Amino acid sequence: MLFVSPLVLANDSQLQLGVLYAEDIQAVGLYAGLEVVDLAPQVAGYLDVSLLVSETYHAEEPVFGGVAVGLRTGFNSPVAPYAGLGVYVGQNSHEHPAQQDKVDNDDDGFTDEIGETTVDNQWMSAIYPELGMRIAWGQQFTLRTMARYMVSSAGRRQDDWFYGISFAFSQQ
Numbered sequence: 001m002l003f004v005s006p007l008v009l010a011n012d013s014q015l016q017l018g019v020l021y022a023e024d025i026q027a028v029g030l031y032a033g034l035e036v037v038d039l040a041p042q043v044a045g046y047l048d049v050s051l052l053v054s055e056t057y058h059a060e061e062p063v064f065g066g067v068a069v070g071l072r073t074g075f076n077s078p079v080a081p082y083a084g085l086g087v088y089v090g091q092n093s094h095e096h097p098a099q100q101d102k103v104d105n106d107d108d109g110f111t112d113e114i115g116e117t118t119v120d121n122q123w124m125s126a127i128y129p130e131l132g133m134r135i136a137w138g139q140q141f142t143l144r145t146m147a148r149y150m151v152s153s154a155g156r157r158q159d160d161w162f163y164g165i166s167f168a169f170s171q172q
């Protein structure tokens with residue numbers, strides 16, 4: 001919560017809404033984030049939530065939800081390249097039949113009754129370096145492009161590039 005508190009309290013925070021694309025898993029998605037532009041001199045901090053859809057996760061329930069926090073540093077010019085570092089945690093869950101696993105999955109006192117199901121949760125976490133460009137557009141709008149190289153906790157075969165474009169709205 002030490003990180004979240006200044007995000008909520010800061011006056012110079014910007015709400016970002018964007019689209020995401022993940023290369024290897026061919027996922028498309030949406031994300032929304034809150035960025036504090038002047039967390040420290042030349043340093044911005046952000047928290048974003050994302051929803052990615054990819055059949056790589058699961059054909060019938062392909063939605064992966066995630067949260068990312070990170071820091072960025074760049075120039076304060078109207079067109080400003082920046083570099084950053086962040087941490088991502090995401091989860092996909094899907095329900096499937098569990099009538100033959102000899103487990104009372106729903107704790108109702110009956111084992112493998114007709115219609116019993118269980119939920120599988122698939123977690124993924126990653127750290128990532130990020131490169132991007134922030135383009136100020138008048139006083140209130142900012143366009144950002146970014147590329148993140150997701151270094152997955154599940155091993156190098158799961159590493160992936162995430163690309164995003166977002167609009168930000170100053171809250172003042």
Ligand SMILES: [Ca+2]
Pocket residue numbers: 103104105106107108109110111112113116
């Ligand atoms: Ca049961």
Ligand SMILES: [Ca+2]
Pocket residue numbers: 098099100101102103104105111112113116
């Ligand atoms: Ca069962």
